[in-house]
Amino acid sequence: MGSGTQSACYVYGVVPADTTTPEGLTGLGDPPAPVTLLPEGGIAAVVSEIPADGPLGNAHDLRSHAHVLDTLAATGTPVLPFRFGAVLADAQAVGTDLLTPAEEKFRGALEELDGWVQFTVRGSYSEERLLRDVLAARPDIADLREATRGMPEEAERHQLIRLGEMVADAVAAARSQDSQELVERLGPHAGASRRAESTTGDEAVHTSFLVRIDERLGFEQAAEELALRWADRIRLRLLGPLAPYDFAVAAVQDGGAGDEAA
Amino acid sequence: MTVASQRSHYLDRPQSSGLVDVIDLILDKGLVIDVYVRVSLVGIELLTIDARIVVASVDTYLRFAEAVNRLDLAQTGNSEGLPELVQGLGEKGAKSKTKGALEGAQETVKQVFGRHGDEDEEEEEEERPRRRSRTASARRERER
Numbered sequence: 454m455g456s457g458t459q460s461a462c463y464v465y466g467v468v469p470a471d472t473t474t475p476e477g478l479t480g481l482g483d484p485p486a487p488v489t490l491l492p493e494g495g496i497a498a499v500v501s502e503i504p505a506d507g508p509l510g511n512a513h514d515l516r517s518h519a520h521v522l523d524t525l526a527a528t529g530t531p532v533l534p535f536r537f538g539a540v541l542a543d544a545q546a547v548g549t550d551l552l553t554p555a556e557e558k559f560r561g562a563l564e565e566l567d568g569w570v571q572f573t574v575r576g577s578y579s580e581e582r583l584l585r586d587v588l589a590a591r592p593d594i595a596d597l598r599e600a601t602r603g604m605p606e607e608a609e610r611h612q613l614i615r616l617g618e619m620v621a622d623a624v625a626a627a628r629s630q631d632s633q634e635l636v637e638r639l640g641p642h643a644g645a646s647r648r649a650e651s652t653t654g655d656e657a658v659h660t661s662f663l664v665r666i667d668e669r670l671g672f673e674q675a676a677e678e679l680a681l682r683w684a685d686r687i688r689l690r691l692l693g694p695l696a697p698y699d700f701a702v703a704a705v706q707d708g709g710a711g712d713e714a715a
Numbered sequence: 716m717t718v719a720s721q722r723s724h725y726l727d728r729p730q731s732s733g734l735v736d737v738i739d740l741i742l743d744k745g746l747v748i749d750v751y752v753r754v755s756l757v758g759i760e761l762l763t764i765d766a767r768i769v770v771a772s773v774d775t776y777l778r779f780a781e782a783v784n785r786l787d788l789a790q791t792g793n794s795e796g797l798p799e800l801v802q803g804l805g806e807k808g809a810k811s812k813t814k815g816a817l818e819g820a821q822e823t824v825k826q827v828f829g830r831h832g833d834e835d836e837e838e839e840e841e842e843r844p845r846r847r848s849r850t851a852s853a854r855r856e857r858e859r
Contacts, residue, residue, distance in 0.1 A: 464748065466745070466746075467746075512734055515734065515737050515738060515741060515742075516731070516732065516734070516737055518737075518741050519732055519737045519740060519741050520731075520732075522741075523732075533745075533746055534741070534744075534745040534746065535745050535746045535747075535748055536741065536742065536743070536744065536745040536746060536747050536748070537741040537742055537745075539748035541748075551748065573736070573740070575736070580782065581786065584782060584783050584786055585786065587783075588783070588786075594783075598783055598784060601780065601784065602784050603784075613780040613781075614780070616780040616783065616784075617780035617781075617783075620780070620782075620783050649739070659739075676726055677725070677726050680725035680726035681725045681726075684725045688727065689725070689726055689727065690726065690727030690728070690729060691726055691727065691728055692729065692732060692736055695740065696745075698740045698741065698744040698745050699744055701744075701745055701746055702744075702745070702746060705746060
């Protein structure tokens with residue numbers, strides 16, 4: 454990394470020191486800067502150089518951050534992803550301020566995650582089908598709908614709000630049920646799962662799974678089967694293999710707690 | 716997500732992440748560097764706004780009501796799902812279609828990020844620094 458005042462060090466994540474970065478891997482910036490490793494003890498920071506005075510966070514930056522981490526994860530190396538936006542002054546700061554103080558925790562977490570990748574399953578409802586299901590299952594909602602249909606919005610605003618609220622609640626219940634089924638069917642192929650906290654919009658399910666690399670095919674097969682089973686209600690999509698975005702924090706904390714307890 | 720894999724007719728396996736997916740993965744997950752380092756963090760201005768500002772509940776409810784009420788007007792309507800919208804995100808100036816009640820959240824995302832398309836056109840105003848925006852070097856313009 455250059456030591457000029459014009460550049461800073463963008464940190465994507467942490468990997469074992471013996472990791473080989475895929476050739477030609479580039480990161481943030483225009484033109485994209487090469488991604489390199491800064492080793493310190495048994496671990497290494499995944500970094501690239503960025504201008505020190507430019508704002509960060511356009512679509513290209515966001516995609517690049519994820520691309521670097523997911524590319525590494527796909528090679529089978531364990532990687533601890535950092536949240537977007539970690540920038541240190543220079544390579545030396547990465548070593549002394551970031552890696553050295555937390556080396557034990559990072560190494561413990563990398564060992565814990567070695568051999569695992571994340572898959573994230575997201576599904577969106579067919580809106581029409583979902584609403585029809587709600588009306589069929591809930592006569593009270595269907596009745597209120599009949600009562601409010603064709604009413605001018607101004608006149609029956611509170612009735613409409615009530616109707617919408619009931620539908621929203623019914624949709625939330627459907628989400629819970631579908632999310633539960635998702636975990637029941639895919640969970641056996643994963644070591645851990647984590648449901649996204651807020652599921653909104655047309656999203657039916659949104660859960661991340663930590664999957665052993667050598668059990669990946671079984672997991673993917675289960676996802677395929679569920680997608681087929683849900684085909685007329687939910688459009689399912691599978692993201693991955695990904696860096697363990699949803700599981701890294703816990704792994705680091707586990708490592709830290711273990712150290713302290715021991 | 717660059718690994719090619721077999722596609723089934725029913726399961727979407729995007730070759731590269733949509734922007735909504737990326738945002739959800741990297742903006743509020745992963746390790747937060749502040750926890751481990753307090754000294755030399757560089758205060759580069761982050762443009763990333765909380766992308767999941769969900770519209771007010773009443774608004775949502777009203778649109779649910781509207782959607783449920785116009786159901787049989789579109790017997791075979793094909794509702795536009797998230798994937799299409801996600802693709803729209805990357806397109807510069809994608810015009811928002813406020814058609815589906817269930818698409819509210821994505822619309823919000825689109826409003827926030829639509830202007831930062833893949834082409835990286837110059838940032839416009841409305842970039843609110845979300846955090847760590849304390850910086851003397853905060854520039855509104857990015858040098859190319």
